[in-house]
Amino acid sequence: MEGLWLVVLVIFVMALSVQSQLKTGFYSTSCSKAEAIVRSTVESYFKKDPTIAAGLLRLHFHDCFVQGCDGSVLIAGSSSERNALPNLGLRGFEVIDDAKSQIEALCPGVVSCADILALAARDAVDLSDGPSWSVPTGRRDGRVSSSSQASNLPSPLDTVAVQKKNFSDKGLDDHDLVTLVGAHTIGQTHCQFIRYRLYNFTTTGNADPTINQSFLPQLQALCPRNGDGTKPVPLDKDSQTDFDTSFFKNVRDGNGVLESDQRLWDDAATHKAGGRDSDFN
Ligand code: HEM
Ligand SMILES: *[C@@H]1O[C@H](CO)[C@@H](O)[C@H](O)[C@H]1NC(C)=O
Ligand SMILES: *[C@@H]1O[C@H](CO)[C@@H](O)[C@H](O)[C@H]1NC(C)=O
Numbered sequence: 001m002e003g004l005w006l007v008v009l010v011i012f013v014m015a016l017s018v019q020s021q022l023k024t025g026f027y028s029t030s031c032s033k034a035e036a037i038v039r040s041t042v043e044s045y046f047k048k049d050p051t052i053a054a055g056l057l058r059l060h061f062h063d064c065f066v067q068g069c070d071g072s073v074l075i076a077g078s079s080s081e082r083n084a085l086p087n088l089g090l091r092g093f094e095v096i097d098d099a100k101s102q103i104e105a106l107c108p109g110v111v112s113c114a115d116i117l118a119l120a121a122r123d124a125v126d127l128s129d130g131p132s133w134s135v136p137t138g139r140r141d142g143r144v145s146s147s148s149q150a151s152n153l154p155s156p157l158d159t160v161a162v163q164k165k166n167f168s169d170k171g172l173d174d175h176d177l178v179t180l181v182g183a184h185t186i187g188q189t190h191c192q193f194i195r196y197r198l199y200n201f202t203t204t205g206n207a208d209p210t211i212n213q214s215f216l217p218q219l220q221a222l223c224p225r226n227g228d229g230t231k232p233v234p235l236d237k238d239s240q241t242d243f244d245t246s247f248f249k250n251v252r253d254g255n256g257v258l259e260s261d262q263r264l265w266d267d268a269a270t271h272k273a274g275g276r277d278s279d280f281n
């Protein structure tokens with residue numbers, strides 16, 4: 001369970017490091033119902049589709065990784081962050097919009113979208129039977145959102161060395177990297193992002209040899225050689241909607257779905273970083 005709490009802690013620290021004047025219950029007098037509205041809104045979408053939780057958590061991560069947790073990922077526009085390549089698959093915007101409209105009706109111009117997103121991600125993890133945590137609020141929404149800035153979001157094709165560098169540029173160490181990627185215990189990817197591992201990996205004519213031999217035929221059945229690239233694939237093969245620790249066991253057993261997830265086991269530093277707190281055990 002330790003790994004889970006670290007995910008939470010690191011998200012919390014990421015949020016804090018950006019703005020230092022946040023406090024728990026920032027809206028307790030100016031808009032006392034704000035947190036409850038976010039909670040009930042996330043709950044109602046979650047009841048219809050539990051996979052939305054993963055969408056909200058990833059949305060929060062992609063917001064925070066570019067210019068801090070300032071809501072800039074939510075801004076519409078052809079050259080905004082939202083339209084950058086790594087963000088095209090983001091989902092859950094409608095949940096934030098819905099909560100924002102209800103809150104605006106009650107207390108116009110008070111609660112930031114950035115806070116609504118940070119709260120929604122917390123509630124989404126909690127509803128997925130993960131841990132809960134208190135979210136300090138008082139973020140101000142950014143006014144700048146540019147797709148070129150979103151190019152620093154991690155790619156599943158980057159080496160571990162690049163991931164480590166890109167996270168350390170944000171003050172996050174190897175252990176933070178491994179822990180945060182543990183968020184892939186919920187949610188999904190798509191055949192187009194993993195098929196290259198399944199058939200002709202690095203043009204050898206074979207699959208990526210690090211894929212578990214019993215898992216490989218399952219992935220190949222899900223993603224045939226010339227099949228639909230937009231077909232969803234769970235990131236955690238056994239419990240896609242539970243925020244548990246099975247992601248780390250999967251990676252240990254060669255059952256990581258994204259190449260970048262599986263490589264964390266091969267790299268000495270991230271292997272050890274995971275091991276230090278038994279994430280991989
Ligand atoms: C090395 C760092 C990371 C890489 C390379 C990475 C890459 C990816 C990719 C490729 C997907 C699938 C996208 C798709 O198929 O549409 C994904 C999904 C996801 N990522 Fe990450 N990610 C990283 C770190 C993180 C972190 C730090 C978090 C949150 C704390 C996170 C949360 C998620 C979630 C929840 C999903 C599922 C989204 C859904 O179901 O809609 N990821 N990630
Ligand atoms: C990520 O790290 C790589 C390798 O150090 C570097 O070339 C790249 O610019 C970094 N990406 C960003 C935009 O942070
Ligand atoms: C794998 O890819 C290489 C390079 O594109 C190609 O020459 C080769 O025929 C492919 N092998 C298989 C088995 O598809």
Ligand SMILES: *[C@@H]1O[C@H](CO)[C@@H](O)[C@H](O)[C@H]1NC(C)=O
Nearest residue numbers: 212213214215252253254255
């Ligand atoms: C392959 O995955 C299964 C669980 O799905 C696990 O029991 C087994 O140990 C894994 N094999 C290897 C070589 O890690």
